[in-house]
Amino acid sequence: MSGKKKNNAITAVPFYRQSFGGDEYREIKDTIQSGWVTTGKKTKMLEEAIAGYLGSKYTIATNSCTSAMHLLLSASGIKAGDEVVTTPYTFASTSEAILYTGAKPVYVDIDYETLNLTPEATAQKIGRKTRALLPVHIAGFPLDMTSFSKLARSKKVKLFDDAAHAIGTSYKGKKIGSIGDGSAFSFYATKNLTTGEGGMVSTQNKRFAEKIRLLSLHGMSKGAWKRYSAGGSWRYDISELGYKYNMSDLVASLGLAQFKKFDSFQKKRTTAAARYIDNLSNFDAIKLPTVPNIASGSTHAWHLFLMRLRLDRLKIDRDQFIEEIKKYNIGISVHFIPLFYQSYYATRFKLTPKQFPNADLAFQEVITLPLYPDIKRAEIDYVCDAVGQICKKYRR
Ligand SMILES: Cc1ncc(COP(=O)(O)O)c(C=O)c1O
Incomplete structure (x- = not known):
């Protein structure tokens, strides 16, 4: 997996890339x-x-x-x-x-x-x-x-x-x-x-x-x-x-x-997450992930970057947003499809979305963006530009 480059311009960003050498x-x-x-x-x-x-x-x-x-x-x-x-x-x-x-x-x-x-x-x-x-x-x-x-x-x-x-x-x-x-x-x-x-x-x-x-x-x-x-x-x-x-x-x-290399991986993840936060804060239809109180000695491992949509400000839902992002060749995922939407768990434990309103709403809003130690700054900017263009196009 690797991001495609054409004339130095990013045209695709994979969801994940390993750092092996x-x-x-x-x-x-x-x-x-x-x-x-x-x-x-x-x-x-x-x-x-x-x-x-x-x-x-x-x-x-x-x-x-x-x-x-x-x-x-x-x-x-x-x-x-x-x-x-x-x-x-x-x-x-x-x-x-x-x-x-x-x-x-x-x-x-x-x-x-x-x-x-x-x-x-x-x-x-x-x-x-x-x-x-x-x-x-x-x-x-x-x-x-x-x-x-x-x-x-x-x-x-x-x-x-x-x-x-x-x-x-x-x-x-x-x-x-x-x-x-x-x-x-x-x-x-x-x-x-x-x-x-x-x-x-x-x-x-x-x-x-x-x-x-x-x-x-x-x-x-x-x-x-x-x-x-x-x-x-x-x-x-x-x-x-x-x-x-x-x-x-x-x-x-x-x-x-x-x-x-773990410490350096973590530094790179943190820097990448900060760039996402900085870029995405320009779009009012996007809700950023909560960050811990660094002053109290708590840190985020930034395993995943969970961007959320303010659905009341958009004319499209999360699934349609994903279809739009895919047009930019950006690899995304959704973390998580809650267990009350998994047939085995829903049936066995009689789980319904109504029992878990917060989890259900969060699930409707969330899109996981590419985040890994070797993601390039230009790749993050490419993803954020794409998100910004989609927000602008479908702003309510
Ligand atoms: C929250 C959570 N718990 C547990 C697991 C399971 O990890 P493993 O695949 O190492 O068993 C995962 C895997 O993605 C996970 O996301």
């Missing part, structure tokens, strides 16, 4: 040449690097964020008959992880401005059967972790966060992943840090971390991953029903190479 090839080659491609040294190195970055005590690499969330919930004993309070404004993974344990997801409407759950609305849905909260830091905008932590403590439930978008997000000077009972990150292809497919659990509780590690590899006794190496033993015990959720060294190699 020599570092990635070298690290992966090194792993292949080592002869050890499954979970091992490189996975451990990635876990340690990210734990250090987050200021977290324990990290466990997994094959996805979905599995990382499932591990958090199952390792804390959540099971059929229990409830987990969560958001419908997310990818299905958040609910899948809950459903895999047999527990029931209980949905709360989001805050219309931030698109995140609020502790106040969440508190309304906590009942006798609630065992955990599983909110999402949408797009990389931090949840109010102080109030969520207080709420979880007062209701004696666990606070887990879906941090799929939030590697790089800070909340009041602390990195997301170092607050609460456990966080789950995604290293999916388009995430801020990628291993192609992958994820990670972060927690501050040693026993909980040990249990998660055990469950992540078939419930096999400690060190079983080394059983084929010279220093390992063929003998192992399976003490629990576990899962096949471990990360391989091959995958971790890509993450290690990407991680070396």
Whole structure:
């Protein structure tokens, strides 16, 4: 994927472009040449690097964020008959992880401005059967972790966060992943840090971390991953029903190479988001994403740039706006189609848009614009010019 250029003028902008180069090839080659491609040294190195970055005590690499969330919930004993309070404004993974344990997801409407759950609305849905909260830091905008932590403590439930978008997000000077009972990150292809497919659990509780590690590899006794190496033993015990959720060294190699550049990736994302905000603030039919209070030590990871339409000022709806943007060869997406519009969830949990007016309205307004470390300034300007022209053409 690459933006097409003609006579130096931008004529297309892809939705996503990877930042891979020599570092990635070298690290992966090194792993292949080592002869050890499954979970091992490189996975451990990635876990340690990210734990250090987050200021977290324990990290466990997994094959996805979905599995990382499932591990958090199952390792804390959540099971059929229990409830987990969560958001419908997310990818299905958040609910899948809950459903895999047999527990029931209980949905709360989001805050219309931030698109995140609020502790106040969440508190309304906590009942006798609630065992955990599983909110999402949408797009990389931090949840109010102080109030969520207080709420979880007062209701004696666990606070887990879906941090799929939030590697790089800070909340009041602390990195997301170092607050609460456990966080789950995604290293999916388009995430801020990628291993192609992958994820990670972060927690501050040693026993909980040990249990998660055990469950992540078939419930096999400690060190079983080394059983084929010279220093390992063929003998192992399976003490629990576990899962096949471990990360391989091959995958971790890509993450290690990407991680070396992570700070610079985040700076570039922040600069790109600022340029979008600056350009788009000229158009009164556009609503900009909420930014956190930097002075309080909170930051946005800018995983996604969620532009919103002021539909009362436009003669076209979001879907028509997207058709117009496509004419400029701009790759866009929509985050998210809420779960009450997904037939499986709507049917099984009798969800309707009316139950979630904020999520429904936000969904009607949102368009995700291209945002990645290597997006060029001229590409951002091209996207914003296109948005401005469409706004002008269809202004009410
Ligand atoms: C909010 C959210 N949670 C979880 C996931 C799942 O991540 P993974 O693909 O690593 O399982 C995604 C993926 O896009 C996501 O957007």
